[in-house]
Amino acid sequence: MLLTVTPNPAIDRVLIVPGFRHSDVCRVAARIDSAGGKGFNVARAVRTLGVPVRACALLGGDNGRQIAVLARAEDLEGAWSWLSAGESRICLLITDPEARDHLTLNETGPAVGAGDWSDFTELVWQEASNAAFIAISGSVPPGVTPAQYVELVRGLPPETFVCLDTSGPTLEAALDLPVDLLKINMHELSAALRRTIDTPAQACAAATAVVQRGPRRIIVTLGAQGAVAVDAHNAWYARTPPIDSISPVGSGDAALAGIIAILHNGGSLAEALRMGVACGGANTLMVGAGRMRYDDMMRLHGATELVALR
Numbered sequence: 001m002l003l004t005v006t007p008n009p010a011i012d013r014v015l016i017v018p019g020f021r022h023s024d025v026c027r028v029a030a031r032i033d034s035a036g037g038k039g040f041n042v043a044r045a046v047r048t049l050g051v052p053v054r055a056c057a058l059l060g061g062d063n064g065r066q067i068a069v070l071a072r073a074e075d076l077e078g079a080w081s082w083l084s085a086g087e088s089r090i091c092l093l094i095t096d097p098e099a100r101d102h103l104t105l106n107e108t109g110p111a112v113g114a115g116d117w118s119d120f121t122e123l124v125w126q127e128a129s130n131a132a133f134i135a136i137s138g139s140v141p142p143g144v145t146p147a148q149y150v151e152l153v154r155g156l157p158p159e160t161f162v163c164l165d166t167s168g169p170t171l172e173a174a175l176d177l178p179v180d181l182l183k184i185n186m187h188e189l190s191a192a193l194r195r196t197i198d199t200p201a202q203a204c205a206a207a208t209a210v211v212q213r214g215p216r217r218i219i220v221t222l223g224a225q226g227a228v229a230v231d232a233h234n235a236w237y238a239r240t241p242p243i244d245s246i247s248p249v250g251s252g253d254a255a256l257a258g259i260i261a262i263l264h265n266g267g268s269l270a271e272a273l274r275m276g277v278a279c280g281g282a283n284t285l286m287v288g289a290g291r292m293r294y295d296d297m298m299r300l301h302g303a304t305e306l307v308a309l310r
Contacts, residue, residue: 002046002260003131004039005124006057007149008109008141009067010091012036014287018096020103032288035071036091038138038165041250041290043076045257045279048292051264054078056127058120058141060110061087079127081120086110095247095287102247109141117144121152128156133264135163135256139170146173153177161263164215165256167191175210181263182215183256186222200237203228204309208235217269219259219276221252227280228309229273235309236270240281240300250289255280257290258297274306 014032034040035055043053055076059067060083067088071078089107096102112120128134134156140149149170154177156162163181164174167188174182175192189206190197197203200222207218207230221227226239258279262272278301282292 001131002043002051002053002133002135002264003124003127004043004046004053004055005134005136006037006039006055006138007120007136007144008089008139009035009037009040009057009059009064010089010107010109011063011066011070012040012091012093012289014093014095016097016287017094018098020094020096021099021101033066033070034288035067035074035076036289038253039135040071040076041253042135042137042257042260044074044290045250045254045283045292046261047076048294048297049257049261049279051257051261054127054131056124057081058083058112058116059088060085063088063090079123081116081123083110083112083116086112093247093249097246097287100244100246102249104249109139112141112143114148117148121148121155124152125155125157128160131160133161133163133260135165135260137165137253137256139167146170149173150177153179163256163260165252174215176214178214178216180215181217181219181259182210183219183221183252183259185252186220189220200225200228200309204230204235204237219255219273221255221276221280223248227255227273227277229269231269234270236273237307237309238273238277238304240277240304243281243284243300245284247287248284250291251280251283253290254283254292270306270308274304275301278304 055078255276259276
């Protein structure tokens with residue numbers, strides 16, 4: 001089983017608004033609310049691939065209760081830790097699918113005190129005892145320090161396969177942790193290492209340097225350029241054919257779901273990279289983070305190029 005951990009969840013609200021870029025007053029054609037945050041996106045996508053999954057999140061207030069309701073409506077099983085005060089955030093995606101145009105507005109999230117974070121950490125450790133894989137995804141809310149994040153990771157059961165996907169100061173702290181997989185995008189890694197990463201070759205070189213510090217495997221996503229996977233001995237590059245994307249939001253989370261699905265079933269890192277790239281591409285063909293059609297994923301998987309870099 002996979003346990004997804006979302007420290008800073010949200011109500012993901014998608015507003016479908018034709019022509020929103022070109023008018024001062026627009027009419028909303030449709031609204032879609034979902035349990036959001038990167039961990040929920042991973043859970044949604046990995047379930048499409050047949051991997052059993054359970055979610056764990058830190059929720060607050062009426063928004064938090066609505067996130068729990070939305071998760072239950074999708075049959076996403078979970079365990080929730082509750083803030084003593086404060087509201088979980090709302091993240092807004094305004095999209096015009098016909099124009100392939102979108103605008104994302106992400107709230108920061110509620111301030112979290114030491115006691116609430118300690119309760120959440122204990123819940124994660126408890127839930128992790130029943131999981132073979134654990135994916136901790138996304139940002140941490142205000143008030144949580146990199147040291148607290150590291151403590152959460154270090155307290156996970158040593159026999160579980162731990163995947164991290166984060167950014168900013170928590171990513172910088174995670175670069176020295178001996179986790180099983182670090183999945184990041186090129187912009188996040190570039191900022192953490194303070195070096196330019198624009199190409200697969202640059203991503204491979206940067207990931208190779210980080211593998212020597214802590215993580216056993218690294219996958220760097222590069223948007224439309226595909227992704228690179230590196231471990232202590234090998235490196236691979238994968239890319240789908242060109243895609244007429246509707247929305248890229250959540251494609252990194254769908255990619256992580258595909259990666260975990262292969263590794264969960266005993267597959268290689270190279271094949272996990274190929275599946276991850278296919279899932280990320282399939283996600284861009286739908287509105288909504290972590291959503292993909294199985295047929296789209298299989299078509300892209302068959303067409304994805306996989307190349308050994310060393």
